[in-house]
Amino acid sequence: MNKLTFIFIPVLLVFMFFCSTNDVKEEAINIGEEKEILDPLPSWNEGDTKSNIINYVNEVTEAGNSNFIEIADRIATFDNDGNLWSEQPAYFQLFFAMDRIKELAPQHPEWKTEQPYKAVLENNMHDLLAQGTLGLVELVMASHSGNTVDEFNEIVSHWLQTAKHPTKNKPYTDLVFQPMLELIEYLQNNDFKVFIVSGGGIDFMRPWVEGVYGIPKDQIVGSILKTEFDYNDGNPVIRILPELVFNNDKGGKPIGIHNFIGRKPVFSSGNSDGDLQMMQYTASNSLKSFMLYVHHTDSVREWAYDRDSHIGRLDKGLDEANEKGWTVIDMAKDWKVIYPFELEK
Amino acid sequence: MNKLTFIFIPVLLVFMFFCSTNDVKEEAINIGEEKEILDPLPSWNEGDTKSNIINYVNEVTEAGNSNFIEIADRIATFDNDGNLWSEQPAYFQLFFAMDRIKELAPQHPEWKTEQPYKAVLENNMHDLLAQGTLGLVELVMASHSGNTVDEFNEIVSHWLQTAKHPTKNKPYTDLVFQPMLELIEYLQNNDFKVFIVSGGGIDFMRPWVEGVYGIPKDQIVGSILKTEFDYNDGNPVIRILPELVFNNDKGGKPIGIHNFIGRKPVFSSGNSDGDLQMMQYTASNSLKSFMLYVHHTDSVREWAYDRDSHIGRLDKGLDEANEKGWTVIDMAKDWKVIYPFELEK
Numbered sequence: 295m296n297k298l299t300f301i302f303i304p305v306l307l308v309f310m311f312f313c314s315t316n317d318v319k320e321e322a323i324n325i326g327e328e329k330e331i332l333d334p335l336p337s338w339n340e341g342d343t344k345s346n347i348i349n350y351v352n353e354v355t356e357a358g359n360s361n362f363i364e365i366a367d368r369i370a371t372f373d374n375d376g377n378l379w380s381e382q383p384a385y386f387q388l389f390f391a392m393d394r395i396k397e398l399a400p401q402h403p404e405w406k407t408e409q410p411y412k413a414v415l416e417n418n419m420h421d422l423l424a425q426g427t428l429g430l431v432e433l434v435m436a437s438h439s440g441n442t443v444d445e446f447n448e449i450v451s452h453w454l455q456t457a458k459h460p461t462k463n464k465p466y467t468d469l470v471f472q473p474m475l476e477l478i479e480y481l482q483n484n485d486f487k488v489f490i491v492s493g494g495g496i497d498f499m500r501p502w503v504e505g506v507y508g509i510p511k512d513q514i515v516g517s518i519l520k521t522e523f524d525y526n527d528g529n530p531v532i533r534i535l536p537e538l539v540f541n542n543d544k545g546g547k548p549i550g551i552h553n554f555i556g557r558k559p560v561f562s563s564g565n566s567d568g569d570l571q572m573m574q575y576t577a578s579n580s581l582k583s584f585m586l587y588v589h590h591t592d593s594v595r596e597w598a599y600d601r602d603s604h605i606g607r608l609d610k611g612l613d614e615a616n617e618k619g620w621t622v623i624d625m626a627k628d629w630k631v632i633y634p635f636e637l638e639k
Numbered sequence: 640m641n642k643l644t645f646i647f648i649p650v651l652l653v654f655m656f657f658c659s660t661n662d663v664k665e666e667a668i669n670i671g672e673e674k675e676i677l678d679p680l681p682s683w684n685e686g687d688t689k690s691n692i693i694n695y696v697n698e699v700t701e702a703g704n705s706n707f708i709e710i711a712d713r714i715a716t717f718d719n720d721g722n723l724w725s726e727q728p729a730y731f732q733l734f735f736a737m738d739r740i741k742e743l744a745p746q747h748p749e750w751k752t753e754q755p756y757k758a759v760l761e762n763n764m765h766d767l768l769a770q771g772t773l774g775l776v777e778l779v780m781a782s783h784s785g786n787t788v789d790e791f792n793e794i795v796s797h798w799l800q801t802a803k804h805p806t807k808n809k810p811y812t813d814l815v816f817q818p819m820l821e822l823i824e825y826l827q828n829n830d831f832k833v834f835i836v837s838g839g840g841i842d843f844m845r846p847w848v849e850g851v852y853g854i855p856k857d858q859i860v861g862s863i864l865k866t867e868f869d870y871n872d873g874n875p876v877i878r879i880l881p882e883l884v885f886n887n888d889k890g891g892k893p894i895g896i897h898n899f900i901g902r903k904p905v906f907s908s909g910n911s912d913g914d915l916q917m918m919q920y921t922a923s924n925s926l927k928s929f930m931l932y933v934h935h936t937d938s939v940r941e942w943a944y945d946r947d948s949h950i951g952r953l954d955k956g957l958d959e960a961n962e963k964g965w966t967v968i969d970m971a972k973d974w975k976v977i978y979p980f981e982l983e984k
Contacts, residue, residue: 366855377651443897498854510711511901512832512858518898523916525916530916530923539884549750550804553863553876554899556845556856571868571875578875625718 302524324487332633334480335364336630337473337637343628346621347477350584354518354560355484361582365485366464369557371515371547371572372478372498374492376606377588378507378510379470380459382549382597388430394437434495435536438519442531443497449499464635467506471561472634478507486541486561491551493543497534515550517542544590547572559583565590566606570614585620587611592626595636650727679825682818682982690832691966695929699905700829707925710830714902716860716892716917717823718909719837721843721951722933724815725804729944729950731811732776732843735798739782740912756781777839780881783864787844787876795832795846796815809980812851815980816933822850822908831841831906834858836896838888838913862887888913893920904928910935910952915959922963930965932956937971940981 330471338344354363375381395405395414405411410429413422422429423451441449462469478488488509492499496516504511520537523530542550546570551559562569562576565588573585589608590599601609615622631637684688699708720726729930742761750756755774758767767774774978786794799812807814823833834856837844841861849856861919868875873975893916896904907914907921910933918930934953935944960967968974976982 405876466743521894521897523893525919532893548868548877552866558641574870
């Protein structure tokens with residue numbers, strides 16, 4: 295699979311996981327002779343992006359400030375794929391789906407000749423993508439359903455411990471963004487309640503999000519497959535069924551936010567047009583809000599893509615961000631490091 | 640409407656609100672001469688029910704105890720109608736729906752002759768109930784949809800400030816259970832994360848649950864109507880549509896818990912067969928769990944009903960509680976006061 299290129303991967307698959315640590319090392323900065331201030335965002339280069347964030351947080355948390363925001367209203371929502379971890383050359387949840395199909399294949403001899411399974415088993419991305427969105431949805435349904443939620447949790451956890459990214463050759467959970475880990479912790483330290491709001495599936499994210507990002511399991515808003523409760527002779531289980539009941543993407547994001555959180559965010563962060571409605575919703579808050587886009591500009595350390603990408607396309611969102619003065623992270627310029635393992639060098 | 644008796648009200652309407660305070664006065668108990676211990680549940684009479692609760696909390700929060708539960712796993716889920724506030728002679732959300740229909744009637748002259756609206760406008764409960772569940776669902780759809788979520792929030796808030804219970808003649812939010820307010824706070828003080836898990840609608844509960852119960856808006860799991868996001872020329876809104884997309888009752892409760900919370904509770908509290916699956920799901924936790932049923936036994940101070948009631952029927956749940964040794968609150972015997980206003984006497 296390593297040598298395949300995944301250039302064109304349609305929507306709908308947007309979950310993920312990560313198992314590195316959430317420890318954020320703060321840099322001490324000496325100011326004057328006695329005073330020492332800890333930099334809450336040590337992996338961010340100095341500049342407008344960083345100062346915009348810090349100025350906003352200072353302003354809305356300062357008692358007496360006209361833009362002060364009560365703690366209960368400090369809701370921050372973060373997209374996941376391409377925003378908190380990488381999403382190239384394909385959403386990591388798709389890699390999971392493909393590996394899972396291969397694992398299940400012995401029980402499905404018919405898959406050898408049926409698409410989209412045949413393409414997966416033959417590592418033929420060209421044929422797989424030719425199946426279109428419906429083919430990929432079928433792949434997700436076949437790979438994500440049929441188990442109880444507890445079993446699926448184990449399956450995802452085990453995959454994360456063993457699978458490696460095809461080109462970075464690292465566990466997927468190593469490919470989270472160190473600067474964003476720092477930002478999450480910085481907001482939490484300032485009494486923001488931070489939520490993931492991702493097109494990825496809740497059951498794919500739950501096994502690792504808490505440990506990797508420090509965000510509680512009940513603060514994950516994601517796409518949902520249908521489930522059924524089975525009393526199971528006194529050993530109740532919840533089984534995952536092959537039907538998408540909620541697609542938490544684009545206009546679905548404000549709806550997911552409303553249903554799960556019940557408050558309009560004051561801070562939102564995303565990286566694609568799929569996050570635009572969440573940004574617009576946040577921008578309409580009567581409280582002072584902050585919209586933050588990650589722009590993938592670093593072809594050396596990560597990837598560079600935006601308007602023409604079929605994964606995480608950022609086109610309309612970039613225009614609207616520029617037009618409305620939202621903060622756009624220039625990954626190559628604003629981030630000292632991308633991944634946590636770079637700190638260990 | 641005051642003189643009507645609402646004896647038979649089918650399922651599906653289970654939300655509510657409450658505007659009294661969440662301040663819990665703790666009673667000081669003098670033990671010996673110097674030591675003063677605060678009773679965390681002052682409105683509960685001494686007895687097995689109270690000591691079961693306190694013993695459980697002590698056990699699972701005591702470091703080193705073999706049944707110690709990590710803070711992240713201390714998830715408590717509470718049903719609302721009949722569990723945290725009264726639900727007789729009909730779910731309070733139904734009273735809201737009826738009042739709302741009357742308010743909207745001038746815009747719908749056809750309602751004068753069409754059921755179920757005609758029955759509501761004529762205060763004819765007999766005819767209303769003869770419309771069956773479908774008629775009541777139509778009533779809820781007509782009364783709860785058509786507005787943005789912000790508008791609906793205002794509508795519910797205003798109703799709560801003005802409407803009174805037909806027989807108690809009190810604002811509905813006065814009719815919460817003081818002992819349960821104390822229990823919620825006691826659990827929160829012991830680092831339990833407390834959630835509402837109600838068949839009631841999230842948009843009916845959100846306006847008041849936080850203020851009345853001290854439970855954050857994002858910790859409410861309830862039934863969900865379909866909504867749509869509308870960019871609305873730069874003033875984004877979420878509109879409520881007349882379609883039930885998630886019914887958080889019976890087997891829906893474990894599913895709601897899984898989707899919203901992502902962890903199996905260790906503590907669950909309910910009062911009807913609609914909570915039984917939540918209880919069973921909680922009881923299946925590998926961590927030590929606590930199942931608590933409210934049994935409405937007080938025909939003088941509140942209401943007395945169980946196996947034959949058409950609101951909050953407690954039949955199978957009562958059998959299973961007895962069989963499995965779950966704790967059952969005998970309201971008449973276990974609670975010193977029912978409502979907060981009794982404390983002021």
